[in-house]
Amino acid sequence: MSTIAPAATRWEAQRSFDQLGRPLRDVTFCVVDLETTGGSAAGGSMITEVGAVKVRGGEVLGEFQTLVDPRGEIPAFIAVLTGITNSMVVDAPPIESVLPAFLEFAEGCVLVAHNAPFDVGFLRHFAEQQGRAWPRFDVVDTAKLARRVITRDDAPNCKLSSLAKVFNASTTPNHRALADARATVDVLHGLMERLGGLGVHTLEELQTFSAKVSSAQRRKRHLAESVPHAPGVYLFRDEQQRVLYVGTSKDLRTRVRTYFTASETRTRMGEMVGLASRVDSITCATPLEAEVRELRLIAEHKPRYNRRSRFPEKAHYLKLTREAWPRLSLVRKVVDDDADYVGPFSSKKAAERCLAALHDTFPVRQCTDRLPRHGNRTPCVLAEMSKCLAPCDGSVDPATYGALVRRIRDSLLRQPNDVLGVINRRMEAFAAEERFEEAGVHRDRLAAFVRGSARAQRLASLVRCREIVATRRGDDGRWAVHVVRHGRLAAAGVIPAGADARSYVDRLRGAAETVRAVPGAPATAEESERILRWLESDGVRLVEVEGEWSCPVGGSRRHLAMFEAASDSRHAVVPFDERRAPSPVHRPAR
Incomplete structure (x- = not known):
């Protein structure tokens, strides 16, 4: 049983370097090559020949070669390229017979190919066509590896023929499957020899190698020795034990190892690894627990190399005050003053846009002074523009102003129809006059309002619940259980x-953290949102609910999809001068 508690879990047992992955000397590789009638299996191209070599520790264990009946004519240019003619394949076995034989030959191996997406893609296509389950092969692409290792001084390109010359392959590739597979074996061994000098000794390091990772990063790969294969959170620390970075993963050791040998090319991550002297890990029972622990640790330690979630205390809220003449105000925290709060917003700008949308809709006062119940002041320019009911000079009675405040509260907490109607009409009017920039300003205000109110409505509903116990069956068939109290994972x-x-x-409920209702929420909005996403995901079953977990039927959430879709479409637009015609599909030259 795992509960959310501050104590960190340490993995104490020391492991040898080899335990960080599978040593390359112990891995059995099946190097495969195909000849085909074209470049796309989905487009109707067929396999005409399969060649493969099984090798381990530099020793060839076996070979596989067969022609394949493509059930059609081989294009003339393909016949000239490969030397495989129609007469050669007329009595060859079909792919329905060849594929199961190859899969039996390659069973338990790591597949290797030069431009692996091509060869493996063809094999997977025909496996799916035949209704065969594709084995979970690890795959190594020698073309991809070569592009990370071979320089222009070594070879003009990374074609198989060029690499065969660089590594003095014993077989010259000639566009026949077995010969090309044999040449690929020599290229693989040549690449592994070079990478061995760079500290790459395991299959996992080979698969994730990037030349952009510095040697200083690779030298620190021993820091992953104490990290288990388990879901949880990892913390990089410097020599003063300060937390540099916090992350989460379903497989801690695999993720941590990528910082030393993988394609982790972010500059700040390389700098972080250079300062790191230790990696701590906290194993978690479920991925959701890991996500929540990560958020809490980032907020607690504020690691310099984490960019998000470091300052949840800097949130912005929109407040509808409780006073004689209520008003809307931007605040930084929620207090126990019986006021209505909306948020937190993703930024101050988003909160200001939401505030502007409400001021566009409702003529509520915008001055910050505390007004007496019976006003006797000179009104400001907003009253002259009909943007304020002017309680300061007695132009409105408390009952009328109170009705306006109730409409504001209803828009924030239940139905956004008033705001949607006013802002949409303004956008339509500006668009009709081709004043598109001004229409865009109101569009952004409306989007900020809908997002902010929808978020507030969803979070408020969860926070009001004293306890929610929910469970979901995982891919391994076991049931994950979470206890949530007032929006906090307990x-x-x-x-x-x-x-x-x-x-x-x-027992889990009895051992769970005690969480009391407090002004605002006991958890950060980001934590509660992560919990909400899990609770709303497919397959979740509610075991216990203490309180009322619901959202208003006419609330802002039902309008959210429209604004998110509009935002996504704007970000997806590509300028005309940046568009490119699609490249023709073909098999790369070897």
Whole structure:
């Protein structure tokens, strides 16, 4: 059983370097090459020949070669390129016979190919066509590796023929499957020899190698030794034990290892690894628990190399005050003053846009002074522009102003129809006059209002619930259980096989963190949103709900999809001068 508690879990057992991955000397590779009638299996191209070599530790264990009946004419230019003619394949076995034989030959191996997406893509296509389950092969692409290792001084390009010359391959590639597979074996061994000098000794390091990772980063790969293969959170620390970076992963060791040998090319990450002297790990029962721990640790330590979630205390809220003449105000925190709050917003600019949308819709006062119940002041220019009911000079009675405030509260907490109607009419009017920039300003204000109010409505509903216990079956068949109290994750666990589910849930609830209702929320908005996403995901079953978990039927959330779609479409637009015609599909030259 795992509960959300501040204590960190350390993995104490020391492991040898080889345990960081599978040593290349112990891996059995199946190097495969295909000849085909064209470049696209989905487009109707067929396989005409399969060649493969099985090798381990530099020793050839076996070879596989067969022609394949393509059930059609081989194009003349393909016949000239490969030397495979129609007469050669007339008595060859069909792919329905060849594929299962090849899969049996390659069973338990790591597949290797030069331009692997092409060869593996063809094989997978015909496996799917035949209704065969594709084995979970690890794949190594020698073309991809070569592009990270070979320089212009070594070879003019990374074609198989060029690399065969660089590594003095014993077989010259000639566009026949077995010969090309044999040449690829020599290229693979040549690449592995070069990478060995760069500290790449395991399959995992080979698959994720990037020449952009510095040697200083690779020298620190031993920091991953204490990290387990488990879901959880990892923390990079410097020599003063200060937290540099916090991350999360479903497989901690695999993720941490990528910082030393993978294609992690972000400049700040390379700088971070250079300062790191230790990696701590906290194993978690579920991915959701890991996400929540990550958020809390980032907020606690504020690591300099984390860019997000470091300052949840700097949130912005929109407040509808409780006073004689209520008004709307931007604030930085929620307090226990019986006022209505909306937020937090993603930025101050978003909060200001939402405020502007409300001021465009409702003539509520905008001055910050505390007004007496009976006003006797000179009104400001907003009153002259009919943008304020002017309670300061007694132009409005408390009942009329109170009705306006109730409409504002209803728009924020229940139905956004008033705001939607006013802003949409303004956008239409500006658009009709081709004043598109001004229409865009109101569009952004409306989007900020809808997002902010929808977020507030969803979070408020969750926070009001004293407790929610929910469970979902994972891919491994086990049930993950989460206890949520006032929007905060209080406990997480996985029901052991054969255990009584009800008893386990009761024990988990009993050991869960005590969470009390406080002004605002006991958890950050980001944590509560992560929990909401999980609760709303497919397959979740509610075990217990103490309180009322609901959202208003006519709330802002039903309008959210429209604004998100509009935002996505704007970001997806590509200028005409940047568009390019699609490249023809073809098999890369070898």
